[in-house]
Amino acid sequence: xxxxxxxxxxxxxxxxxxxxxxxxxxxxxxxxxxxxxxxxxxxxxxxxxxxxxxxxxxxxxxxxxxxxxxxxxxxxxxxxxxxxxxxxxxxxxxxxxxxxxxxxxxxxxxxxxxxxxxxxxxxxxxxxxxxxxxxxxxxxxxxxxxxxxxxxxxxxxxxxxxxxxxxxxxxxxxxxxxxxxxxxxxxxxxxxxxxxxxxxxxxxxxxxxxxxxxxxxxxxxxxxxxxxxxxxxxxxxxxxxxxxxxxxxxxxxxxxxxxxxxxxxxxxxxxxxxxxxxxxxxxxxxxxxxxxxxxxxxxxxxxxxxxxxxxxxxxxxxxxxxxxxxxxxxxxxxxxxxxxxxxxxxxxxxxxxxxxxxxxxxxxxxxxxxxxxxxxxxxxxxxxxxxxxxxxxxxxxxxxxxxxxxxxxxxxxxxxxxxxxxxxxxxxxxxxxxxxxxxxxxxxxxxxxxxxxxxxxxxxxxxxxxxxxxxxxxxxx
Numbered sequence: 499x500x501x502x503x504x505x506x507x508x509x510x511x512x513x514x515x516x517x518x519x520x521x522x523x524x525x526x527x528x529x530x531x532x533x534x535x536x537x538x539x540x541x542x543x544x545x546x547x548x549x550x551x552x553x554x555x556x557x558x559x560x561x562x563x564x565x566x567x568x569x570x571x572x573x574x575x576x577x578x579x580x581x582x583x584x585x586x587x588x589x590x591x592x593x594x595x596x597x598x599x600x601x602x603x604x605x606x607x608x609x610x611x612x613x614x615x616x617x618x619x620x621x622x623x624x625x626x627x628x629x630x631x632x633x634x635x636x637x638x639x640x641x642x643x644x645x646x647x648x649x650x651x652x653x654x655x656x657x658x659x660x661x662x663x664x665x666x667x668x669x670x671x672x673x674x675x676x677x678x679x680x681x682x683x684x685x686x687x688x689x690x691x692x693x694x695x696x697x698x699x700x701x702x703x704x705x706x707x708x709x710x711x712x713x714x715x716x717x718x719x720x721x722x723x724x725x726x727x728x729x730x731x732x733x734x735x736x737x738x739x740x741x742x743x744x745x746x747x748x749x750x751x752x753x754x755x756x757x758x759x760x761x762x763x764x765x766x767x768x769x770x771x772x773x774x775x776x777x778x779x780x781x782x783x784x785x786x787x788x789x790x791x792x793x794x795x796x797x798x799x800x801x802x803x804x805x806x807x808x809x810x811x812x813x814x815x816x817x818x819x820x821x822x823x824x825x826x827x828x829x830x831x832x833x834x835x836x837x838x839x840x841x842x843x844x845x846x847x848x849x850x851x852x853x854x855x856x857x858x859x860x861x862x863x864x865x866x867x868x869x870x871x872x873x874x875x876x877x878x879x880x881x882x883x884x885x886x887x888x889x890x891x892x893x894x895x896x897x898x899x900x901x902x903x904x905x906x907x908x909x910x911x912x913x914x915x916x917x918x919x920x921x922x923x924x925x926x927x928x929x930x931x932x933x934x935x936x937x938x939x940x941x942x943x944x945x946x947x948x949x950x951x952x953x954x955x956x957x958x959x960x961x962x963x964x965x966x967x968x969x970x971x972x973x974x975x
Contacts, residue, residue: 514625671696763963789817791824802830862965932975
């Protein structure tokens with residue numbers, strides 16, 4: 499006789515429910531981690547496929563996008579919270595498990611999804627992609643996380659500001675400590691400014707359009723979009739900001755290349771170079787680092803309006819093809835070539851205006867590419883410096899005496915901005931360049947808080963743009 503009584507029948511196995519939205523978000527995060535991909539390149543084709551095959555609606559796409567970008571932006575914060583809920587070092591947790599946990603943490607702490615729904619949906623996702631065994635681990639961790647809200651967790655896992663200001667900001671605002679330090683050095687000032695900047699990095703940026711001069715206007719785009727979907731740009735006369743309901747691909751002007759998607763800071767850089775005072779000829783312009791083509795397309799349109807031509811050069815052939823696509827249909831003369839700006843094929847001194855928007859760490863665009871903050875290392879600054887100096891030095895060789903060079907970069911770090919310009923002017927690492935600064939501030943009329951000049955640094959929290967840097971210099975000999 500069984501003294502323990504009759505055995506209870508085991509529960510029948512229940513097949514996990516597949517949630518297409520969360521599966522897509524998980525797939526995007528795995529691509530970012532495994533292939534070092536960028537979410538802004540991975541997500542659109544995944545969403546397109548889901549619309550075609552899974553009947554994705556607009557709200558499904560919006561939720562998937564929020565889950566991917568929100569999880570990536572807050573990865574540092576969520577890692578600290580997850581670490582407090584497990585009994586092993588975070589590095590010993592398999593990356594796919596961490597992705598499911600981070601997705602769950604974001605739903606619990608960063609969205610309005612109800613607690614029970616966030617936990618159950620994440621556990622179901624774990625059952626689908628990880629198996630039942632690891633789904634139990636996910637369930638246990640997320641139930642611990644769900645007991646407190648984000649503010650309570652931050653008080654627990656972040657050191658007090660007075661004890662370690664940089665680490666406090668790193669955990670609370672989800673940036674690597676070295677990035678916090680670098681941005682704080684670049685910005686200067688006290689606590690309020692750096693916190694505003696870090697918070698801006700974690701906000702979803704507006705989608706901004708550029709109406710390419712001579713081919714479309716901001717008023718035309720606003721008329722098509724209507725008051726509910728479009729707003730004028732803050733600073734650029736060619737800019738239109740999309741509201742929640744705006745869809746760039748729905749506009750004929752975008753499909754036809756008469757307008758494009760371009761951050762307002764990038765527009766301001768191109769406009770400032772085009773409007774810098776110049777004596778003598780103004781017939782030949784060069785974009786020496788043209789990929790993927792946004793600034794080149796705006797410069798080509800501005801040049802065409804003055805009867806000038808643009809040569810757009812890009813080292814990588816596949817990116818040169820993107821430039822050619824962006825410039826297709828431009829009414830004025832232009833040429834796109836695949837060429838290395840540090841070993842240029844053009845005749846020295848043959849251009850009147852030259853722009854080099856150099857490769858950099860991208861610390862100024864972390865709101866658009868949140869994964870970049872976790873991918874970059876401090877040593878990357880040293881790695882980019884020789885290339886940046888080489889491109890600027892060759893830009894001076896390309897421009898005629900009296901012509902203007904624009905040095906631009908999407909980073910506010912001094913090692914990638916003014917230090918590069920001063921190294922080239924003073925002959926560090928190569929022959930000195932004879933040039934004078936051109937004050938860029940009057941060339942961005944109406945834009946406040948541009949600093950002491952003559953160069954300009956834009957900021958997400960002050961201008962609503964990427965943190966673009968611009969120095970304008972006139973060759974004097």
